[in-house]
Amino acid sequence: MIDNLYCFYDGEQNAIHAGIFAALRGTSATVRDLTVKVKGIDITNYNYTYFGGVSARMDGGTISNCHVVFEGDVVTDEIDGTPNGYAGGIVGSAYPIHDSDSGSYQGMIENCDVTFETGSILTDGWSKYAGGIVGRGAISVIGCNVIINAGEKIKAPIVGGIIGSAEKMKMLGSRIENCTVTGDGTLELFSQKYYSAAIGGIAGSAGDGDIRNCDNAVELTAALSKLNDGEAAYAGGIVGYAGSNTSVFGCDNAGDLTLSVVNAMDDEVDPTGKEYAYAGGIVGFVNGYSRACSIENCQNNANVKSVNEITYSRAYAGGIVGHMDSKDEENNGVTIKNCANIGSDKTVETYAATTMTGGIAGSSTYAAFETPNIILENCYNLSSVYSESNGAVDPESMCTGLTAGGIIGAAGKMTVTACYSTAPDVNAVNNYEGDAYVGGVVGLLYGTALSQNYCESNANVTNAAGGIVNGMQITAQSDVPGNYQCTTAQNLKTKSFFGTAWKWYTSGGTAPDYYSASAPWRMTSATSYPALRGTAYTTSTPPSGGGGGSALITYTITATAGAGGSISPSGSVTVEKLASKTFTVTAAAGYKIADVKVDGKSVGAVSSYTFDAVAAKHTIEAKFEKMSEIEKFSDVNPELWYAEGIQFVLSRGLFKGITDTTFEPDTAMTRAMLVTVLHRLAGNPNAGISELFADVEEGSWFDEAVRWASGKGVVKGYDNSTFGPGISLTREQLAVILFRYADLSGYDTTARADLTVYGDAAEVSSWAEDAMRWAVAEGLITGTAGDTLDAGGAAGRAQVATILMRFVQTFGK
Numbered sequence: 001m002i003d004n005l006y007c008f009y010d011g012e013q014n015a016i017h018a019g020i021f022a023a024l025r026g027t028s029a030t031v032r033d034l035t036v037k038v039k040g041i042d043i044t045n046y047n048y049t050y051f052g053g054v055s056a057r058m059d060g061g062t063i064s065n066c067h068v069v070f071e072g073d074v075v076t077d078e079i080d081g082t083p084n085g086y087a088g089g090i091v092g093s094a095y096p097i098h099d100s101d102s103g104s105y106q107g108m109i110e111n112c113d114v115t116f117e118t119g120s121i122l123t124d125g126w127s128k129y130a131g132g133i134v135g136r137g138a139i140s141v142i143g144c145n146v147i148i149n150a151g152e153k154i155k156a157p158i159v160g161g162i163i164g165s166a167e168k169m170k171m172l173g174s175r176i177e178n179c180t181v182t183g184d185g186t187l188e189l190f191s192q193k194y195y196s197a198a199i200g201g202i203a204g205s206a207g208d209g210d211i212r213n214c215d216n217a218v219e220l221t222a223a224l225s226k227l228n229d230g231e232a233a234y235a236g237g238i239v240g241y242a243g244s245n246t247s248v249f250g251c252d253n254a255g256d257l258t259l260s261v262v263n264a265m266d267d268e269v270d271p272t273g274k275e276y277a278y279a280g281g282i283v284g285f286v287n288g289y290s291r292a293c294s295i296e297n298c299q300n301n302a303n304v305k306s307v308n309e310i311t312y313s314r315a316y317a318g319g320i321v322g323h324m325d326s327k328d329e330e331n332n333g334v335t336i337k338n339c340a341n342i343g344s345d346k347t348v349e350t351y352a353a354t355t356m357t358g359g360i361a362g363s364s365t366y367a368a369f370e371t372p373n374i375i376l377e378n379c380y381n382l383s384s385v386y387s388e389s390n391g392a393v394d395p396e397s398m399c400t401g402l403t404a405g406g407i408i409g410a411a412g413k414m415t416v417t418a419c420y421s422t423a424p425d426v427n428a429v430n431n432y433e434g435d436a437y438v439g440g441v442v443g444l445l446y447g448t449a450l451s452q453n454y455c456e457s458n459a460n461v462t463n464a465a466g467g468i469v470n471g472m473q474i475t476a477q478s479d480v481p482g483n484y485q486c487t488t489a490q491n492l493k494t495k496s497f498f499g500t501a502w503k504w505y506t507s508g509g510t511a512p513d514y515y516s517a518s519a520p521w522r523m524t525s526a527t528s529y530p531a532l533r534g535t536a537y538t539t540s541t542p543p544s545g546g547g548g549g550s551a552l553i554t555y556t557i558t559a560t561a562g563a564g565g566s567i568s569p570s571g572s573v574t575v576e577k578l579a580s581k582t583f584t585v586t587a588a589a590g591y592k593i594a595d596v597k598v599d600g601k602s603v604g605a606v607s608s609y610t611f612d613a614v615a616a617k618h619t620i621e622a623k624f625e626k627m628s629e630i631e632k633f634s635d636v637n638p639e640l641w642y643a644e645g646i647q648f649v650l651s652r653g654l655f656k657g658i659t660d661t662t663f664e665p666d667t668a669m670t671r672a673m674l675v676t677v678l679h680r681l682a683g684n685p686n687a688g689i690s691e692l693f694a695d696v697e698e699g700s701w702f703d704e705a706v707r708w709a710s711g712k713g714v715v716k717g718y719d720n721s722t723f724g725p726g727i728s729l730t731r732e733q734l735a736v737i738l739f740r741y742a743d744l745s746g747y748d749t750t751a752r753a754d755l756t757v758y759g760d761a762a763e764v765s766s767w768a769e770d771a772m773r774w775a776v777a778e779g780l781i782t783g784t785a786g787d788t789l790d791a792g793g794a795a796g797r798a799q800v801a802t803i804l805m806r807f808v809q810t811f812g813k
Helices: 643-651 671-681 703-712 731-744 766-777 797-811
Strands: 002-018 021-025 030-032 035-052 055-059 062-064 067-070 074-078 085-088 091-095 097-099 104-106 108-110 113-116 121-125 129-131 134-137 140-142 145-148 153-156 158-160 163-167 180-182 186-189 197-200 203-207 210-212 219-224 232-236 239-242 247-249 257-261 276-280 283-288 293-296 304-308 314-318 321-326 334-337 347-351 354-358 361-364 374-377 384-388 401-405 408-412 415-417 426-429 435-439 442-446 449-451 453-456 465-470 473-476 484-487 554-561 565-568 571-576 581-587 591-598 608-611 618-626
Touching: 002 055, 035 134, 074 085, 085 121, 085 163, 121 129, 129 153, 129 203, 153 158, 158 186, 158 239, 186 197, 197 219, 197 283, 219 232, 232 257, 232 321, 257 276, 276 304, 276 361, 283 293, 283 334, 304 314, 314 347, 314 408, 321 334, 347 354, 354 384, 354 442, 361 374, 384 401, 401 426, 401 465, 426 435, 554 565, 554 581, 565 618, 581 591, 581 618, 591 608, 608 618, 643 797, 671 703, 671 731, 671 797, 731 766, 731 797
Parallel strands: 002 035, 021 055, 030 062, 035 067, 035 074, 035 085, 055 091, 062 108, 067 113, 074 121, 085 129, 091 134, 108 140, 113 145, 121 153, 129 158, 134 163, 145 180, 153 186, 158 197, 163 203, 186 219, 197 232, 203 239, 210 247, 219 257, 232 276, 239 283, 247 293, 257 304, 276 314, 283 321, 293 334, 304 347, 314 354, 321 361, 334 374, 347 384, 354 401, 361 408, 374 415, 384 426, 401 435, 408 442, 415 449, 442 465, 453 484, 554 618
Antiparallel strands: 035 055, 035 091, 085 091, 085 134, 097 104, 129 134, 129 163, 158 163, 158 203, 197 203, 197 239, 232 239, 232 283, 276 283, 276 321, 314 321, 314 361, 354 361, 354 408, 401 408, 401 442, 435 442, 435 465, 465 473, 554 571, 565 581, 581 608, 591 618
């Protein structure tokens, strides 16, 4: 392990490399099984900065099984005008290199973990790229995990939970696969002056990217105040900006996303209304211009919010993708397939002069396609959709205001097939002049072909489409059965309503014939939801570049228990992705649960813990401690006055419970009980040959104690033949017996108190008065209610335990 890594650089030089290694180069370069603790990095005033917890740069080679813990901040800041900073938890800049022997490109980071424990990556000023594993690159990142603790963050103009910017991956045979980002911290977009900015739970931006089976669960926030004319801000739960030929397959997002562009430009920048904000639960913006992009088998379970306060400008938001863009050329296009936005308590919302908002997609770009190549198919939305205007629309713009749709806000020249929405609410509120188009399936239609799309009607959702563009006019649109239709939940659950091609799945029901645990919806009892299909399901083809995208994804939960109890199941427990797993913690006899730690953090002394929607490896550890004596008894309140006395006599073995689980603190102490306790206090001496009373059975549990006490004169019988073992003791009888025991033991018994201060002193029996005066003087017996001795009252087991504790503390035994 390498501990206490500190670096500080401040100067005007060309480049600086900070890390355990400045650079790794060559296909044979290997670093593995390394643990690094980063205490603090501060790099300022350099044209180029590279930081990596393991290596600043990497050209080929392999980094595996390494662990980096940030216990201090990494701060980088370049000279103005040179936005070339690269910061990563493992490597700053990482690219594969060509291997002449194999003819392929080589380079990989695998099975590495990065924890932002008490430190962050903060790329201020002009620094550009930051990621939890890699700042920027094209290298494969496989099986890596990033944990961002509460209060910590990764912050940059281009920022991703795994990689800031991924590029040329497919061309070089690389991919990002089976990676997770979890924790209570945040990913944060820094407002880089004038340039576009991107943030993603896995990758801030990806061009020619290949991202598979990755999950994000941290919050993403972006507040920008400086964008150049025509620049934009992109935010996605998995990828912020997905460029040409990018595939996102089998990924899930559970981190809330908020993107905000504010109107706070420098004087030299004139906002024109072309600075746009794109936010999506999976991808913010998909650009299928030169080569087609795809998003398949993904799901979002988080809020998505896009705000643009710049005059005349736009905000886009979708539960899966904010905006889809393409051209009418060969190999262009965007496909969104088998995706779900599953948060029924979540909202997709936008605030701008012009908004495009949808439960699955915000909008698609209209172009004069002969054959539409933007495809939305087999998708499902449960979240509410909301748009609101915060300013007037550009009077010279063709954009007309607000759109909101349960599936897509504005659909331009595309196909939408077999999609379904149960959004609790779809709404648009226009506070200025302009129109608002709202539909349970689509807000606004423009040259789009729709087939077999449905929405569940309710008080807030009554029609499937808001409006349709006809030439230069927009008219209200009625539902078209078979294409897009709003109907009741009851009708939606009737297969015949849709025809035999439709299937229905509900939580707890029988899985339909297209369902598979390994593909693509990955439903479980905790996360199941209804799913309608317009066509029979067929397994999607995973992206190229190696590895099967539809293979079963599992994670390991390691469960351990300390001495004094058990956890079930235990050991290495394999859990399917997005499944739930409950662990039961059981204390052994005489022990209690002290604490349960999940991923090293306490969740309290719980008897069970459930991991919901598992998307990363975890640990759970149970610890136990011995119970105090009183904790073994269900009828002893540790907060009451008697607790200390009962704990005292139990811990010394003087008292036992009436049963294994009950002490009976209010039950009267009998003569047999008291002599047994005193016999134990005396060390269980031999009773000798004292005569046995007629009512004391030989061999009984109190036989030996009665013989001893009677023989020593500690107690006397009621007559020559009876002892009365079951008779309850009074408080004055207890005082007399203790007085005799103290005298027998040679203790000083000369102290006497004036009993006349008690209102009921006259009620003390004459034969007990001397012993009561002694007991009160020694502080063994006190008043029961201020000024009363209650000498004839029953001596309960709790009272006797407390009085006996005082006796031992006073006389030393």
